[in-house]
Amino acid sequence: MNLKFSHKILLAASGVVVLAFALFTLYNDYLQRNTIARSLESSIEQSGDLTASSVQNWMSGRILVLENLAQNIAHQGSGADLPGLVDQPALTSNFQFTYVGQANGVFTQRPDAKMPDGYDPRQRPWYKQAVSADKTMLTPPYSAAVGGLVVTIALPVKHNGELLGVVGGDLSLETLVKIINSVDFGGIGHAFLVSGDGQVIVSPDKDQVMKNLKDIYPGTPVRIGKGIQEVELNGQDRILSFTPVTGLPNAEWHIGLSIDKDKAYAPLSQFRTSALIAMFVAVAAIALLLSLLIQVLMRPLTTMGRAMQDIAQGEGDLTRRLVVQGKDEFAVLGGSFNQFVERIHASISEVSSATRQVHDLSQRVMSSSNASLVGSDEQSARTNSVAAAINQLGAATQEIARNAADASQHASGASEQADDGRQVVEKPSRP
Structure with a gap:
């Protein structure tokens, strides 16, 4: 290809500009990527800690209320006024259902609801687990006979070492959903609650509730623990992070945060687009100005x-x-x-x-x-x-x-x- 000397100068100058912009873009891309990663990691960590703390405080408050009920029943013994104790406003306002399953099979619940014929509280998982643990425990989510999917706080009631029964309180998952959904990521992600074995307890995506993480992310093994990890969901790259909820009895819960990677790094994509447009504008402007300047400078040679x-x-x-x-x-x-x-x-x-x-x-x-x-x-x-x-x-x-x-x-x-x-x-x- 035969080119004039002036054309070679234009091509060389354009090449230098493109190279300079490319190096500038790569360097800034590296800096911004690291900055976004650090900022995102910090934001995820803070949001996870705050949400885990909120869940822990919320659960701890209700555990204390239920333990107080158990203490009152133990103090009054077998002659305790169970309907009156269970019907306290502090209980009815915090629990979907509050109940006492006595060792003799009698079941007292508020708000009162008709139970299935032959219902025996001693055969329910929450009763058996509380008696077996001999302390306050938190059951995995299960479908209650009345009220849908719940988690139960249960603890045994003893008087002078004798088992009087088990006190329990059902917490609707809807309440936890409100707490989890209060985490605001500006539309780039959401929070969810997951157990230690990977079962999703609460999630804005109802299709994921009660499913295991290995079924939700079949292509990538998910590690429940500290740190950020990248997974793929329906062809979309996502960032996952888990923060433990401490202070829960007999349960291992984690606040999971799922972030859309593309949206999280959208400023980086915008910068790349802006840099590309700026490069084309700069090359066009320099080519035009340089062509005019070359005509003047090359006049003696011409x-x-x-x-x-x-x-x-x-x-x-x-x-x-x-x-x-x-x-x-x-x-x-x-x-x-x-x-x-x-x-x-x-x-x-x-x-x-x-x-x-x-x-x-x-x-x-x-x-x-x-x-x-x-x-x-x-x-x-x-x-x-x-x-x-x-x-x-x-x-x-x-x-x-x-x-x-x-x-x-x-x-x-x-x-x-x-x-x-x-x-x-x-x-x-x-x-």
Whole structure:
């Protein structure tokens, strides 16, 4: 991809801005996440402690009222006025039902309600557990014969070591629901009451009541104890925390706090969105301003580039010079360019002068060559004439040679004839 230098600067600057914002966002994200986590943990701890304290105080007050009833009955013995004692305003206003199950099977309850035929308090779990524990105890939630789901505070009544019966009081879970729902998390979570074995006793979500935590959160093992843990419920991440309710007899209750993690960390998501928008705005603004600034700053380089392009295309005016202002890098480059053009101009001038001299010399050489060419033509013609004469002379010479050969042959014949004649003359005549 071919990019101009200015485009590379814009891309580099945008990259730097994006990197800076990314690092800033990551750092602040880390700080805010830790801050939110610490604040959330502190808020959860405080809310858990306050709610647990409220439940403990509420339960302790009602336990004391019921223990006071048991003391009055024990003090009066077997002849105690049970209906009158059970019908006290302090009891009827705090308990859904207050009752005494005597060792002989007689059952006294206020407010009075018709019990099922054959009802025997001695067979009820609350009676058996109180007698077995021999102290104040708190039953797990159960369905009462009248009044729905309740928890019972029960304690044995003894007179001189003899069991007179068991005093009990039913507390409606609705009262605990009001206490639990009073915990305000600003719409990001809720509180619930859970037993030590994980059974939910009170919850704003009625579908969770009387269910175990392992059934509510099947994908994640839930640990009932101090500290924050993350679980998943119906595809939603939630934060759980448990605070023990102290001071309860024969029972282990915990205040559970369930927080929607996404809502709890919503400020962090808002910060990320704001940072992302700010980054895009900053990149756009910097790109726009930097593009305008680059056009001004790159003007000397643009002028220099055009001048060099003119030179490269053979149409440059080497007498022109760049205007150099300031002492920055472009000024140094412009000065160097002017020196370069000046040297090129001087070199081209010298080459042009030498070229003219060579041209003049070549003209003279050409004239001399033309004159020599003319003389060469005349000389060639003369040479041709001489060559023709030489050829003719050669032919005549050959003719003379042939004639001389013939004459030599004829002379040889005449010589032989002369020798023959001489021999004939010199031969002696016979006598």
